[in-house]
Amino acid sequence: MKSIILASTSTTHGGTYLSYLMKQLEKLFSSTNEIVFIPYARPNGMSHEQYTQIAQDAFDPIKKRIVGLHTFNDPIDAIKNAQGIFTGGGNTFLLVSQLYKYDLMHILRDAVLGGTPYLGTSAGSNICGITMGTTNDMPIVYPPSFKTLGLVPFNINPHYLDPDPNSKHMGETRETRIKEYQTQNSIPVVGLREGSWIRVKGDSTFLRGPHSARVFEQGKEPEEVPSGSLLNEIK
């Protein structure tokens, strides 16, 4: 049975890494003391070692051992045998490129479909959509494809941000960008605000956390979906 948490962000304003989510993570990973961490997205270009240590520090209070995927000789085997998996945020283009490089995309998908508990934050959530086409990140490397895990039947826009009515900046708003995406693609998009997350349990997909999500379906006006909603009907 699938058991997944897809968080908009690892850290909320004023909090520490994953602190706002720790109660849910204790439940998600209740069956294991060891979690394989995928550090490939490298926020701020930090090393895999540094990033894994940040994850370890966050999980110390609930006594989970974090093992960086970069420490295994055979990452495919590591994912297949993992009792829990966490993909951290950073740059989605880099993360997706590395997953393809090590031929991990379908292995990771199979593991999570087979029931390995999975946590994603930001880029680590983005890759659970059908494609990475609604990432906010810069295209710092060229991945072999934008196709991702498809563990939910829509795309995710993490760190979803409402337009600032006082802004004098002329760059596109997030909503404009997502609507541009849907001029070229029919895939629905869930704009996930910081502090909220998507919880998948078997065949049910719920929105959790303090905020509503903004759901974009091609050819329709965007809709505010309240926290607690079942997201299964988005497709």
Added chain:
Amino acid sequence: MKSIILASTSTTHGGTYLSYLMKQLEKLFSSTNEIVFIPYARPNGMSHEQYTQIAQDAFDPIKKRIVGLHTFNDPIDAIKNAQGIFTGGGNTFLLVSQLYKYDLMHILRDAVLGGTPYLGTSAGSNICGITMGTTNDMPIVYPPSFKTLGLVPFNINPHYLDPDPNSKHMGETRETRIKEYQTQNSIPVVGLREGSWIRVKGDSTFLRGPHSARVFEQGKEPEEVPSGSLLNEIK
């Protein structure tokens, strides 16, 4: 002799399309009454026709005829024979995909190197860098390459935005994103603020307009370069 204006934005806050730049455009396009407009970036998903009309309206006061590239049977020939070229902003992934689709990338490069006056705004400026790797846009389509025109020896980040010290949003700042880019690439990046532009005349490349630019070189602290500076030394 190359003659190029690369603007951060088409429109500044409170202005109309290209209004802040019209004096410079009158000089740039002084030798022609007809400009070929490349509408492929389609901001807000608008049609090529709609977008070309917006450009025409902007150029009416200086009596230039705007002809959309989409109206030619042979776009390669149209670029080769153009007396002036303007590429509008929108989505860089879409723009680059279309330029590759019609085999226009090298044709456009040759035309501008050969002296055809060129205006780019936003995505239309971004494509004059070495790659599109520092665009702000969403990857709404998958282009065959991120390589672009290389008409300047650096990459451009249009709509450059300074971090907001009061923001509670946890998404990356623009500076963080560009630094992440340079963990993977050695290409310098010019962060071009809205209202400023790059002016290339032959072998000289100047920063123009009201703002300094923020210049990022790999392994160095970012530097503020004042308007009026020669940018030739960035490489």
